[in-house]
């Protein structure tokens with residue numbers, strides 16, 4: 398033991414005699430506190446650093462130093478063995494005090510950083526919620542504006558169309574007749590656009606409610622075929638229906654919206670198919686248990702211009718067309734597929750596309766329906782009004798009767 402004490406550096410012994418080691422511990426505690434504060438401030442956690450915890454840690458250090466000085470002094474001229482044991486006890490007490498104090502400061506600092514992080518996250522979440530509420534509000538305002546505008550435009554448009562139709566029936570020369578035909582065709586296009594915008598704003602606002610009545614999908618497909626028949630014949634495109642014996646199938650759902658999807662898809666298929674065929678294919682997957690939901694897959698296949706792979710994903714966004722020249726060459730505004738996707742989603746289904754440039758495309762809608770037990774008659778039947786000018790304004794056919 399004596400040898401160990403002799404091996405201790407002389408300056409520590411001297412320092413301990415003058416209580417400099419205790420002063421150093423108190424000084425270290427004070428600098429630890431300052432370091433803690435500046436570290437927390439650098440990380441934006443000054444407010445979260447607990448002064449009470451730091452104060453207690455500092456007080457503990459001061460108490461340890463006071464205890465060491467009071468009960469473990471090192472007067473000169475005492476027995477070397479006693480001196481050694483006093484020195485060891487003093488060093489242990491001060492060392493433990495310094496260690497405890499360091500741990501307390503570290504813990505206070507860490508918890509301040511954690512609390513600051515939590516505060517930042519809560520703040521960010523609050524800001525996000527505000528931004529979302531503002532965006533929702535803006536989107537609602539935009540939707541309302543669109544709905545009101547399209548409504549307001551539709552009213553005078555109906556009058557214009559009515560008088561244009563009356564004018565067509567009056568005695569006109571060839572040039573006047575062609576002018577009136579242009580007014581009617583363009584008016585019908587504008588009407589279809591207004592209707593699309595109205596539908597979209599209704600869907601976006603969540604105010605579009607679906608019906609649930611029994612209807613026969615095959616009948617609706619036939620009806621759509623009849624609607625587009627003249628236009629297909631005019632372009633020498635074959636239009637056909639492929640249904641694996643679904644004539645008896647009656648499902649519960651919204652026939653108008655189902656028809657709207659089909660009309661949009663067939664309208665596109667015909668528009669982008671200069672030659673060849675357009676096929677509507679219906680397939681029914683029975684429910685796994687009686688009374689459950691079955692799956693109706695309605696595909697519209699064409700042998701048209703097709704779509705490049707990288708363009709496909711964007712087609713379902715509003716006002717998006719595969720090509721910037723599409724509007725000029727084929728007309729349209731890029732709303733049809735956006736409506737189809739939203740309607741399909743509203744009905745609990747989805748729409749998918751397969752396409753090969755130059756080969757053709759297939760747009761398929763998969764919708765869940767509950768099948769009706771084979772109904773003898775009361776099935777919803779849809780008819781377009783006899784006056785729909787399919788030939789002169791094919792886009793008008795997109796709209797429901």
Ligand SMILES: Nc1ncnc2c1ncn2[C@@H]1O[C@H](COP(=O)(O)OP(=O)(O)OP(=O)(O)O)[C@@H](O)[C@H]1O
Nearest residue numbers: 665666669703718719723729730731732733734758
């Ligand atoms: N069958 C198809 N073959 C090739 N391209 C297609 C087909 N269907 C859709 N597209 C592409 O997807 C784009 C978006 O179709 P969508 O029906 O949304 O708009 P649109 O037909 O151009 O205009 P709108 O339907 O509003 O009259 C089309 O412009 C076209 O580029």
Ligand SMILES: [Mg+2]
Nearest residue numbers: 665729733734
């Ligand atoms: Mg379209």
